[in-house]
Amino acid sequence: MYTDVFLFACRKAFFNGYFLTEEASDVIKIDSLTKEFSIGEKKLTAVNDLSLEIQSGEIFGIIGYSGAGKSTFIRLLNRLETPSSGSVTIGDKQITTLSKKDLRNARQDIGMIFQHFNLLWSRTVQDNIAFPLEIAGVGKSERQKRVQELVDLVGLTGREKAYPSQLSGGQKQRVGIARALANRPNVLLCDEATSALDPETTNSILDLLVSINKKLGLTIVMITHEMHVIRKICDRVAVMEKGSIVEQGDVLEVFSHPKMPVTKKFVKQVMGDTDEDEAEMNQLFQNENNRNVLRLHFIGETTNQALISQLAKKFDIDLNILQGKITQTQRGAYGTLFVQLIGDQHEIDKAVQYIDEQTSVEMEVVENER
Amino acid sequence: MKDEFFANLDLAELYQATYETFYMTILSLIGTFIIGILLGLLLYLTAKDGIWQNKVINWIVAAFVNIFRAIPFIILILLLFPFTNFLIGTVRGPNAALPALIIGAAPFYARLVEIGLKEVDKGVVEAAKAMGAKTSTIIFKVLLPESMPALVSGITVTAIALIGYTAMAGVIGAGGLGNYAYYFGFQRRAFDIVFVCSVAIIVIVFIFQFIGDYIANKLDKR
Ligand SMILES: Nc1ncnc2c1ncn2[C@@H]1O[C@H](COP(=O)(O)OP(=O)(O)OP(=O)(O)O)[C@@H](O)[C@H]1O
Ligand SMILES: [Mg+2]
Numbered sequence: 233m234y235t236d237v238f239l240f241a242c243r244k245a246f247f248n249g250y251f252l253t254e255e256a257s258d259v260i261k262i263d264s265l266t267k268e269f270s271i272g273e274k275k276l277t278a279v280n281d282l283s284l285e286i287q288s289g290e291i292f293g294i295i296g297y298s299g300a301g302k303s304t305f306i307r308l309l310n311r312l313e314t315p316s317s318g319s320v321t322i323g324d325k326q327i328t329t330l331s332k333k334d335l336r337n338a339r340q341d342i343g344m345i346f347q348h349f350n351l352l353w354s355r356t357v358q359d360n361i362a363f364p365l366e367i368a369g370v371g372k373s374e375r376q377k378r379v380q381e382l383v384d385l386v387g388l389t390g391r392e393k394a395y396p397s398q399l400s401g402g403q404k405q406r407v408g409i410a411r412a413l414a415n416r417p418n419v420l421l422c423d424e425a426t427s428a429l430d431p432e433t434t435n436s437i438l439d440l441l442v443s444i445n446k447k448l449g450l451t452i453v454m455i456t457h458e459m460h461v462i463r464k465i466c467d468r469v470a471v472m473e474k475g476s477i478v479e480q481g482d483v484l485e486v487f488s489h490p491k492m493p494v495t496k497k498f499v500k501q502v503m504g505d506t507d508e509d510e511a512e513m514n515q516l517f518q519n520e521n522n523r524n525v526l527r528l529h530f531i532g533e534t535t536n537q538a539l540i541s542q543l544a545k546k547f548d549i550d551l552n553i554l555q556g557k558i559t560q561t562q563r564g565a566y567g568t569l570f571v572q573l574i575g576d577q578h579e580i581d582k583a584v585q586y587i588d589e590q591t592s593v594e595m596e597v598v599e600n601e602r
Numbered sequence: 603m604k605d606e607f608f609a610n611l612d613l614a615e616l617y618q619a620t621y622e623t624f625y626m627t628i629l630s631l632i633g634t635f636i637i638g639i640l641l642g643l644l645l646y647l648t649a650k651d652g653i654w655q656n657k658v659i660n661w662i663v664a665a666f667v668n669i670f671r672a673i674p675f676i677i678l679i680l681l682l683f684p685f686t687n688f689l690i691g692t693v694r695g696p697n698a699a700l701p702a703l704i705i706g707a708a709p710f711y712a713r714l715v716e717i718g719l720k721e722v723d724k725g726v727v728e729a730a731k732a733m734g735a736k737t738s739t740i741i742f743k744v745l746l747p748e749s750m751p752a753l754v755s756g757i758t759v760t761a762i763a764l765i766g767y768t769a770m771a772g773v774i775g776a777g778g779l780g781n782y783a784y785y786f787g788f789q790r791r792a793f794d795i796v797f798v799c800s801v802a803i804i805v806i807v808f809i810f811q812f813i814g815d816y817i818a819n820k821l822d823k824r
Contacts, residue, residue: 339734
């Protein structure tokens with residue numbers, strides 16, 4: 233009995249220590265990475281002196297337009313592309329200096345999924361998933377066990393014996409994910425993993441990636457040109473342009489305060505054009521009846537999401553939502569809402585005071601000049 | 603009926619000739635398959651951006667393939683007489699035809715193999731690399747299985763060319779249906795024999811084509 237408790241305490245201490253040290257460490261360190269292609273006489277710098285640190289257990293997004301060098305960059309991480317200069321360190325291995333044999337071993341710890349899935353058409357679902365295990369020299373019975381686990385994990389139970397040609401795009405990517413996870417990697421590289429899928433399937437694959445990230449503590453590097461993908465699953469994001477990272481930070485921070493023009497363009501993809509909204513709102517306020525309009529700015533809210541219903545319950549007022557856009561990110565809700573408070577001016581003032589003092593929602597009273 | 607229309611036909615001889623044709627075709631086909639795949643792989647792997655990219659080896663293999671593909675088969679047999687004599691100890695009979703058959707057909711097949719390998723999705727090869735696969739794994743578990751339908755239809759086409767070659771080889775003494783048709787039919791004005799041999803060869807071609815198509819279809823899960 234006592235020993236049980238003792239053991240439990242020990243295990244807990246061990247786990248805490250383990251996770252704490254993990255939490256603080258960078259799994260991927262990229263230092264002045266450069267890749268030049270020579271096309272005839274000309275030289276093209278696809279990745280230009282890029283430095284970056286990606287932390288253990290996070291989902292790190294890299295967004296950029298076509299030709300920005302995203303694919304080249306992610307292929308440099310597992311050395312499918314040989315860098316011209318600079319270094320990549322994953323875990324305790326400096327990928328850029330490994331011998332061929334060590335590189336092959338290191339690659340078994342780095343999963344990768346692709347835009348076009350890249351499954352072997354000649355193998356069934358289970359044999360595709362078993363392939364990396366064969367490469368790693370895992371015995372047959374253990375292989376079968378592991379394959380079944382993975383099939384269940386990605387939700388393809390019952391489809392083990394199907395060939396890729398008999399699967400939908402989303403199912404193919406699930407096979408791709410299972411295959412990438414087979415050897416229990418620490419890092420998963422995704423190059424446009426959802427770009428060939430329709431929006432609904434994209435979401436289901438993104439949900440799967442998040443659940444894997446949470447369940448296995450896997451670090452995910454996600455390349456995309458869709459801000460929706462970043463918004464939905466990433467913790468941090470870097471914006472890439474012409475081979476360099478021009479802006480990076482927490483997804484919410486980048487969403488709420490985009491600095492570079494490219495970044496603003498990407499934010500527009502999901503939030504719509506905020507300047508236009510503003511103009512529309514101003515017009516609305518010219519209207520006589522529009523008094524007591526508040527602009528509520530949610531940044532990473534998780535606790536205040538029920539604010540509107542709280543206000544209606546706590547104070548004797550009606551709330552009229554005029555306009556707004558709230559979007560969910562991994563770090564909570566983000567967006568702006570315009571609401572009009574209707575009722576006794578005294579109650580309204582109390583409600584405004586409550587929002588200001590009791591919640592972390594940023595608030596602005598929109599004045600209309602009458 | 604047989605006595606009227608096929609007065610010269612000897613069934614035992616026809617059977618023997620058919621057997622020899624099958625014998626030469628199948629043995630040379632096996633040799634062609636192995637050597638053709640080796641040469642085809644070498645062409646593919648040493649090509650530009652290939653896994654073993656190597657200009658010199660690629661050039662040498664390509665030159666070998668092109669030269670032997672350019673020589674008409676009937677001349678190739680004559681050219682290889684000394685080599686065959688050295689290797690087999692004779693220039694007569696079905697065995698003597700094998701070196702020429704293989705050397706004549708393998709380069710042709712090698713090109714078909716190369717085309718088949720080029721059709722393999724680059725992304726799949728890259729995925730295997732990303733999993734840490736060795737080159738031998740990539741060859742045996744990715745390139746060959748993924749190109750198998752093309753390799754099989756290639757070997758079918760080659761088999762049919764080979765059946766034609768065995769007939770030519772027969773004319774200069776290798777045995778088989780070509781030999782039978784020429785010496786026992788054509789030279790003795792026994793055209794019924796020539797006719798029966800033609801039919802026999804057509805049937806053999808159809809059999810190979812049918813088997814080849816069937817296997818290629820079975821293998822193709824795309
Ligand atoms: N093997 C190569 N040889 C020469 N140039 C290349 C090669 N691979 C990529 N490039 C060039 O490098 C630049 C970056 O390409 P990359 O594929 O990394 O872009 P990307 O951001 O992934 O674009 P996309 O969103 O279209 O996939 C492009 O200008 C491309 O033409
Ligand atoms: Mg790309």
